[in-house]
Amino acid sequence: MNQDLLEACALTVNVGKFSLKNIGFSMGPDDYVVILGPTGCGKTVLLESIAGLRLLNGGALFLSGKEITHLPPERRRLGFAYQDSLLYPFLTVQENILFGARARGLKEAPEMRRRMAYLAETMNITHLLGRYPRFLSGGERQRVSLARAILTKPPLLLLDEPLSSLDRQTRHATQELLREIHLAEGIGIIHVTHDFSEALQLGSHMLMLHNGQVEQAGKPRDIFFHPATEFAAKFLHGENLIPGKVVGREGKLWFEHGGDILLGPLPECCLPKGLSPAGNSLTMFIRAGSIRLSRAGEAPAANSWSALISDVIINSTHVDVYCHGNGSSWQSSLSLAEWQGLDLSRGERVRLSVDPEYLHVIPQ
Amino acid sequence: MNQDLLEACALTVNVGKFSLKNIGFSMGPDDYVVILGPTGCGKTVLLESIAGLRLLNGGALFLSGKEITHLPPERRRLGFAYQDSLLYPFLTVQENILFGARARGLKEAPEMRRRMAYLAETMNITHLLGRYPRFLSGGERQRVSLARAILTKPPLLLLDEPLSSLDRQTRHATQELLREIHLAEGIGIIHVTHDFSEALQLGSHMLMLHNGQVEQAGKPRDIFFHPATEFAAKFLHGENLIPGKVVGREGKLWFEHGGDILLGPLPECCLPKGLSPAGNSLTMFIRAGSIRLSRAGEAPAANSWSALISDVIINSTHVDVYCHGNGSSWQSSLSLAEWQGLDLSRGERVRLSVDPEYLHVIPQ
Amino acid sequence: MLTTRINIFQGVFWLIFILITIFLVVLVGGLLFYGKWAAFVSVIHHPEFHFAVVFTLWTSLLATALAAVVAVPCGFILSRYSFPGKVLIDTLMDIPIVLPPLVSGIALLILFGPVLGDALARLGMDIVFSTRGVVVAQWFIATPFAIRTFKQAFDSIDPRMENVARTLGYSPAGVFVRVTVPLAKGGILGGLTMAWARALGEFGATAMLAGITRLKTETLSVAIFLNMSIGDIQFAMATAVIMLLVALLLMIAFKVFAGTGVRL
Amino acid sequence: MLTTRINIFQGVFWLIFILITIFLVVLVGGLLFYGKWAAFVSVIHHPEFHFAVVFTLWTSLLATALAAVVAVPCGFILSRYSFPGKVLIDTLMDIPIVLPPLVSGIALLILFGPVLGDALARLGMDIVFSTRGVVVAQWFIATPFAIRTFKQAFDSIDPRMENVARTLGYSPAGVFVRVTVPLAKGGILGGLTMAWARALGEFGATAMLAGITRLKTETLSVAIFLNMSIGDIQFAMATAVIMLLVALLLMIAFKVFAGTGVRL
Amino acid sequence: GKSSSQPAGESNTPPAQGKAPLFAYVGANLKDPVSELAQVYEQRTGVKVELTFNNAGSLLNQLETTKKGDIYMPGGMPFVETAKQKGCIAEMVGPIAYHTPVIITPKGNPAKISKVQDLARPGLKLVIPDKEATAIGKTVFKTFDKLGITGEIEKNALTYVETPAKVIATLGMGQGDAGIVEYSNTYQNLDKLDVVEIDPSVNIVDQIPCTMLSYSDQQEQAKNFLEFMKEEGPAVFKKYGFKTEA
Ligand SMILES: Nc1ncnc2c1ncn2[C@@H]1O[C@H](COP(=O)(O)OP(=O)(O)OP(=O)(O)O)[C@@H](O)[C@H]1O
Numbered sequence A, B: 001m002n003q004d005l006l007e008a009c010a011l012t013v014n015v016g017k018f019s020l021k022n023i024g025f026s027m028g029p030d031d032y033v034v035i036l037g038p039t040g041c042g043k044t045v046l047l048e049s050i051a052g053l054r055l056l057n058g059g060a061l062f063l064s065g066k067e068i069t070h071l072p073p074e075r076r077r078l079g080f081a082y083q084d085s086l087l088y089p090f091l092t093v094q095e096n097i098l099f100g101a102r103a104r105g106l107k108e109a110p111e112m113r114r115r116m117a118y119l120a121e122t123m124n125i126t127h128l129l130g131r132y133p134r135f136l137s138g139g140e141r142q143r144v145s146l147a148r149a150i151l152t153k154p155p156l157l158l159l160d161e162p163l164s165s166l167d168r169q170t171r172h173a174t175q176e177l178l179r180e181i182h183l184a185e186g187i188g189i190i191h192v193t194h195d196f197s198e199a200l201q202l203g204s205h206m207l208m209l210h211n212g213q214v215e216q217a218g219k220p221r222d223i224f225f226h227p228a229t230e231f232a233a234k235f236l237h238g239e240n241l242i243p244g245k246v247v248g249r250e251g252k253l254w255f256e257h258g259g260d261i262l263l264g265p266l267p268e269c270c271l272p273k274g275l276s277p278a279g280n281s282l283t284m285f286i287r288a289g290s291i292r293l294s295r296a297g298e299a300p301a302a303n304s305w306s307a308l309i310s311d312v313i314i315n316s317t318h319v320d321v322y323c324h325g326n327g328s329s330w331q332s333s334l335s336l337a338e339w340q341g342l343d344l345s346r347g348e349r350v351r352l353s354v355d356p357e358y359l360h361v362i363p364q
Numbered sequence C, D: 001m002l003t004t005r006i007n008i009f010q011g012v013f014w015l016i017f018i019l020i021t022i023f024l025v026v027l028v029g030g031l032l033f034y035g036k037w038a039a040f041v042s043v044i045h046h047p048e049f050h051f052a053v054v055f056t057l058w059t060s061l062l063a064t065a066l067a068a069v070v071a072v073p074c075g076f077i078l079s080r081y082s083f084p085g086k087v088l089i090d091t092l093m094d095i096p097i098v099l100p101p102l103v104s105g106i107a108l109l110i111l112f113g114p115v116l117g118d119a120l121a122r123l124g125m126d127i128v129f130s131t132r133g134v135v136v137a138q139w140f141i142a143t144p145f146a147i148r149t150f151k152q153a154f155d156s157i158d159p160r161m162e163n164v165a166r167t168l169g170y171s172p173a174g175v176f177v178r179v180t181v182p183l184a185k186g187g188i189l190g191g192l193t194m195a196w197a198r199a200l201g202e203f204g205a206t207a208m209l210a211g212i213t214r215l216k217t218e219t220l221s222v223a224i225f226l227n228m229s230i231g232d233i234q235f236a237m238a239t240a241v242i243m244l245l246v247a248l249l250l251m252i253a254f255k256v257f258a259g260t261g262v263r264l
Numbered sequence E: 001g002k003s004s005s006q007p008a009g010e011s012n013t014p015p016a017q018g019k020a021p022l023f024a025y026v027g028a029n030l031k032d033p034v035s036e037l038a039q040v041y042e043q044r045t046g047v048k049v050e051l052t053f054n055n056a057g058s059l060l061n062q063l064e065t066t067k068k069g070d071i072y073m074p075g076g077m078p079f080v081e082t083a084k085q086k087g088c089i090a091e092m093v094g095p096i097a098y099h100t101p102v103i104i105t106p107k108g109n110p111a112k113i114s115k116v117q118d119l120a121r122p123g124l125k126l127v128i129p130d131k132e133a134t135a136i137g138k139t140v141f142k143t144f145d146k147l148g149i150t151g152e153i154e155k156n157a158l159t160y161v162e163t164p165a166k167v168i169a170t171l172g173m174g175q176g177d178a179g180i181v182e183y184s185n186t187y188q189n190l191d192k193l194d195v196v197e198i199d200p201s202v203n204i205v206d207q208i209p210c211t212m213l214s215y216s217d218q219q220e221q222a223k224n225f226l227e228f229m230k231e232e233g234p235a236v237f238k239k240y241g242f243k244t245e246a
């Protein structure tokens, strides 16, 4: 059995009126855990608790199999970066980055110097090394704070929205850096983010928090395409959430919406577990990218229905088409080229279709 | 002529070694200006200068036709929110929000109370009104800071990354609120952001800064699809930047890449202005969503070439396909459904094509 | 700090803290023990004592208020502006701390006597040997403590906090009252306490500038001195202890009321 | 503040600032003017003066160092921990400010005489009427100023700054030295200056606890007092002015060196 | 001698309203008798006498600096001499009373001191008022000089203090075997201390004078007060434990 890097058992933490309740998860050294959740759901508190900066009111923490529940933060040696960068104003950028090395008496060690130079280069802050933090912009500060947490190669990194004030390009470079640190140096990472693509691109494992509790945990892709609850689906910006119920026909299960639309047959995996679905009021979850849009002329087929285009929003990477049909709103995402090929515009009638593979049913 | 809300003429501001140089732009009350640029390019400094918080070293500012260059900030009455929320620790959330009303002696005015309640409701901070800022999470703080800036309906709002620490859902609601305030109340907004989709969805006008100067200004969509410089193209995450040159054939202009690929004919609008393009080394810019991908079997046509799939990344809204062909890397974005329909996988040969309409040439 | 376990570092800190607390308790205990009950009773019934209590309270409070009036702008300017010779002026403001009160008294006496005396007399504002002199002397001694503390409090404010208020419509004065002062509240209250305490215990400069005239310029400190001078140590100590208790009571009330004792 | 134009608010602040500066300059000028040149020369050549300068410097510096040793933990604990009776202890630590130095001296005399005297004598650590007494008295008077200022400096630190250092591998002691103290630097230096200045000017408690034995426990303040008592005001003023100049010089040097005068 | 001012007998005239008060600098240890005398004087003449107390040297500094006030009454002649040299004194009466050095010991006199020569006994711990800064110190050291025991006394000196009152406080705190104070200082503390008087044949006593300042702008009234002090002073001083004859 591969040993867990971090195991959190039933963590409970009270902060004022808020409390984290019964958080449990475990991760190996090759896991990159992303934590997602609405603001105020307890993400920062959770990271602080893991780092040892908050006293637990219950539960236990194990690092590489050793209990660290009562270990002070400096003996856990986890890398940690707060949401706001909190640089030391009395130290230059370089000294800030080397601050962790200094704790171990390695401030002058050549390997630390080399690593600092490498990190600064990658994050494009080499020209700032001699400056004091008050002369930095928000994004510059955030990168310095990240470099400071990473420098001494801690076994586990706890990062609270480390990329939130970076522009796309810098963010991309920093993501690459994180991925490399994770893969090449075998450092486990827990990364709080609000950005879905960040979560999808970086995370090997995802924890979704809600009101201080784990709402859903699993692979990011699984959660994105198979949210377990309506909250999760909505939170993940599930574009199409359609009420209806599941009916059995010809030995298979189908999803019925408004009497007119019958989607299916539903694959086993896309049904909520432990729940006899037939007859219950349920919600069908379809990502906008999974709904195919074609000209109205095409022949009606299974899992397809007709609708009117109500709005079109052209984004940088894709086009969002909003339609109205069968008493519901539908959203479909197309690539620019595809949209161009269809040559449609607002008000026209179209045919929407979905592959049963992309259907996902969640309890209401 | 519709009067400008804000006109900035040749602003110059020196901050330590950094300086904003010669920034000029103007906006009407129905403009929503987004400012984009890499970290440290001077976005915050620009907003501070407009708000009157930094002395100009040169240039002039006009608000609704009146010069405000030398007006102190409190007489400009622009709404302003810093990147980090900077709430007053000695005031509750409610008092923080009402702080601007208090300046005008309107703290108890029913319309301010009503507006505060409305803002708090929309931003989902009603339950926090009685708390002190130190008991808030990062995102909660950011929303309070935004509400504080908006409360008194200033003619112009200056927002520095106001949505950066919000989750998708909250961000969406807050975006809606900003849009509504902008449209219904006729408040001009200048909004610094790192998020392209935010820029595209909200902005009617965009200013891209680079090293303290305006790199490009215009409609967000124009800039996204027709960046004027290679820096802009790269910064906007232009997926395909292909070196080559423009050649004239049959009275039309074509773009030639590596001898094998000839794209065109190029429409007038997509060529760099004031530059005789023929023969020069130029860069072709094609967004990933504009490159169509089809199975290799299809017949070769104009503006199409063949390539091998090297990588596939499935995102929440779309699929990124990386290909290799004709000595270059190509990236194409497809909707999930489209990708599903093609039934391709890594290593397979495909045909890439692009509509000449989406071609855009920039100087190298 | 977060760990429940007390480590060596915290242990040493607590040890010193507890030792000092015990030291002070024993010290006050010694004063109380040394004093005789009879002396306390007679002090409390003495009309001179009543006068001194009331007189000391109002002069020291007035002096503290005046000190604040001066210290707020001085602390603010020393904190926010740079100008040539700043270090010099900054240090100049420490003078009343450095000078032995006696010398401060002489310096004030020179200033308000030979130098400004006539002008002030014409205005009917005699300071030398008057109750005004008491306030001036206490003010002079207390002010630098307030300046130093206020400056430090203003120093620790993020100027962007003030910027935000400007954009919300506050004039510089409004910002100062609504933002700067509340943000510096802890420091300001601390400085005021310190200044008041110092004014209360002040003796040397007061005696020099205002003289020690019974029932006119007699503060508690002066009363203690006088009783000591005629060898009536019992009476002096009793006065001191009562003064101490009153001061402590007032300070505790002030702290509880103003919420500085409780760390927010 | 950002506007170049000076408005009323800033005007009033600057006015007060400038008035006070002028006031202090005139005051010091008065002292200088009042003294006679001959007195300065004779003071400077006086061996007793030489002794007093050296003696005062080392005792006051030692007292300040000891004050810091006590004030750092006390300020830190008052700033970071909550416990029942905190306001009480917080106020207890202000006692030496409130008490007239004379009374402080008596209290110390009681403590180190009848109460602890024998024990200390057995340890060969006599405090009463010894040079040690001078240091103790100065320390006692200076410490509360340091405690108050340090507490305020510690108060204004974001505890998350310290948290980050913990995760970077610093023990609580390491965090304190590497993060808390540097962050509180401005306040600590200010407090030290204040404590030192106070120790320098201290007279009453020193005279009581250590006596005023010439060439043994004679600080500059004592020398000034003695000369004043004889009525030799020239000599006293000359001593005071020289002491003042030396103190100002040292403080300016300290501020420039430690960089507190310059706002970062 | 008799001055040209109104005789003290005029004291039964009704209180004259609106007369400017006299301002007097008085040695702090003379507080009680002088306060009473001032009160009596005010009752008699209607002229208020404002008293400011401090040690004699500080008073001299004050009056010299401000060049104000009418009466200076330090605890000893040396200050009057200094003040005269500086031209501050216009007229002097007295002695009103005497400053007589006495030896005090803790209750029970554990060191068995019976005469001033005993203070030279090796190993004694003495608390002595400073010989330059205090009047009493000055005079008692003249006595020591006369007896030739100054060296031994200085060896025995535990500490010097700046007022006689502090000698009492110090002894009261259990420090030292004997001290020198002024006779009147013992008045409040007889329950705690024993007094050993110095043989008048060797003791040198100081006079307590009352002087009028040359700055006085009410010379007549001030002279009147001086007369009053001369007449009534000794009795009141005696009441407060001062010696009124050498
Ligand atoms: N007080 C200052 N003194 C000197 N240089 C400064 C100061 N403040 C900012 N700078 C520099 O000015 C440049 C612009 O800063 P600014 O804060 O405007 O960047 P920004 O565009 O807001 O970046 P970000 O997106 O990271 O917030 C940066 O390079 C920064 O290092």
Ligand SMILES: Nc1ncnc2c1ncn2[C@@H]1O[C@H](COP(=O)(O)OP(=O)(O)OP(=O)(O)O)[C@@H](O)[C@H]1O
Pocket (backbone or CB within 6 Å): A015, A016, A017, A018, A037, A038, A039, A040, A041, A042, A043, A044, A045, A046, A083, B134, B135, B136, B137, B138, B139, B140, B165
């Ligand atoms: N010191 C505190 N005292 C009381 N409540 C607190 C404190 N700190 C945070 N909270 C509350 O605890 C909850 C969780 O806070 P936390 O900072 O962990 O949120 P978060 O998930 O990090 O949110 P965000 O994405 O906005 O940063 C919030 O509702 C917040 O209001």
Ligand SMILES: [Mg+2]
Pocket (backbone or CB within 6 Å): A043, A044, A045, A083, A160, B137, B138, B139
């Ligand atoms: Mg957070």
Ligand SMILES: [Mg+2]
Pocket (backbone or CB within 6 Å): A137, A138, A139, B043, B044, B045, B083, B160
């Ligand atoms: Mg910024």
